[in-house]
Amino acid sequence: MASSPEDNTSLSSEKVVHPESSQAKKSQHAEEATFYMNCRAAYLAVLKSSLENIKSKEQLRLVLQQAGRNPSQKTVDKYWTSQTTMLNFDDFCTILKEEKPATKTELLEAFGKIDKDKTGYILHDELYRILTTRGEKMTEDEVNAIIEQADFNCGGRLDYNKFCDLYMTTREQCCKAARERLELDSRLKQQQFGNQIEPSSEEVTLPVSKPSPRALRKTDHKLLTSKGDSRTPSRPSSAQSFKASISTTISMAARSNRNTKLIEPDTMKEWHCAQSKGCFYLEEDGEIISHKYRLHVPQRSTVCITIKPLNIHQEEGISCHWLSVDTALYILKENETQENLQLVSFTEQQNQEVSSWKGELGSGVYWLLPFTTGCRLKKVKTQITEEAELVYRDEDGELALTPEFRAALLDIFETIDLDGNGLLCLEEYNFFELRTSGEKCDEEAWAVCKENFDMRKNELTRQGFMDLNLMEANDCEGDPSDLWVTLLSLGYNKALEMTEACPFVIDIYAEKCKPRIKAMYLEAGSSQLNRAVCKSVVSKGEAKVLDGYENIIIYTYSTGGRITSVIENKSENKVIIHVNNEQSKNCLSNRGLTVFAVEVAPKSMMVSQHVMPLNEQEEWLYNCVHSLLR
Incomplete structure (x- = not known):
């Protein structure tokens, strides 16, 4: 052609x-x-x-x-x-x-x-x-x-x-x-379809869906919808193609019918508290990146940690898409080096959108790695009938920010103000700069900002942040192109709706000492997080061995809000596992396919899929068949 x-x-x-x-x-x-x-x-x-x-x-x-x-x-x-x-x-x-x-x-x-x-x-x-x-x-x-x-x-x-x-x-x-x-x-x-690239035998990799130029293994983020008993002609399901199969069925109640007991921070009012905000950002290629944190616990203490989507101010009547995004936090202990991290636990208990963990931590340094499955934070194209206006000229002919753009900037400020003090320090501002431009602002440039924009104690105020964006509009003589680059990189669409980001907040309560938390990086899921996800499912989930193949184990872990399956291959050979979700009902998967196949390298394990309810107010049925292909 x-x-x-x-x-x-x-x-x-x-x-x-x-x-x-x-x-x-x-x-x-x-x-x-x-x-x-x-x-x-x-x-x-x-x-x-x-x-x-x-x-x-x-x-x-x-x-x-x-x-x-x-x-x-x-x-x-x-x-x-x-x-x-x-x-x-x-x-x-x-x-x-x-x-x-x-x-x-x-x-x-x-x-x-x-x-x-x-x-x-x-x-x-x-x-x-x-x-x-x-x-x-x-x-x-x-x-x-x-x-x-x-x-x-x-x-x-x-x-x-x-x-x-x-x-x-x-x-x-x-x-x-x-x-x-x-x-x-x-x-x-008769050909089967869908596979994944063989992961390294030295580390566990998580197949988070990402059509990314920076990664080789990618799958689509789309809805896994109810299929009933029907089968699509493009998805062969002949049992003759399989050596052995395992079927897992879990019936889940609607959220309104679940009685999940959540640790209530109100019962720990006398405890020492630390807090930090952060955000999941969806890249153009579908990859999810987020802040990563270093936690210091001065002495052994009982600790409660929670993570939840951040409910920033929104106009009345406008739904907050990100409030339904699932969040979790993996807690890893730092030993001799940052490369040698040991999984301690993760925020397993959940009520509504809040996920929490309570337990005892010894003195030392820990890493907090936020995680979302990608079931709800994913690329979804929407029809934008009219692009929002960002700037206009007032009666004097001077450029000004539209009320809609100002409201979006206030929400952005709230998100990037990680410590919640109403000001942006240089470190917080640089997370914003790295996300939107890929470059950092140095001390000299920060000093210039101090001369031109409103600051308090060397930190940028909300008004200073507004004026900085207005200056950018003036530099471009009213052309909003650069402003849109910033907004799109922060998860906004052309209607000024945040659809591809999920701000969150982490709260840490310690009974005997003052915990300290600091955001260190803004990056995609690391191999440490990938290992942690797999290990958590293997340690907590139900294990099923393929009949006649004791070296191939399927682990399924279920909480009130999501189900995760992991495939472990203990054999010396690569295996191809066929996954069939056609009988699942009211389910939403981080995979775009109801039927797919994955390759699992020798002596390794990998996540098969994450599944959540499509409609949380209704019951949902997880019915998955893992089969070994010939």
């Missing part, structure tokens, strides 16, 4: 259907079945098996084209960076959900913006200039390919309506050819 301006158009939003009727369930089921059938057809048009990995940029481009996409070089580079060595089928599905094909209406609208006179034609020179200089810039060869295939004898002009018809026809032909090949090949129809 020839390259097109598809990548210069905005992608239509993906609608997540919450089934409320049998008809809605059938419709959603059919759409998902068609999507995965097309995914498999495209993948198997290039690769021999859906358990085989994409190993080059050219293979990635080919499978995308077989799926009816037409990626520019920039799009390919987005998913295949210098650090990428392979992508698996799950990654491919994730990419297809992100890189949606443009509709004919969207293409015509994009061309219409170029064709100011509405003639239906665009001069080749004008088309070349725009496609190589604007948006996701195309190469000269890519533009020439469009012109060569779609001139239609128009004398140096592109009839873009005919081009759109050609583009849509060619795209459908590619998809149809891939589907027909799949249907005709009985061997390919």
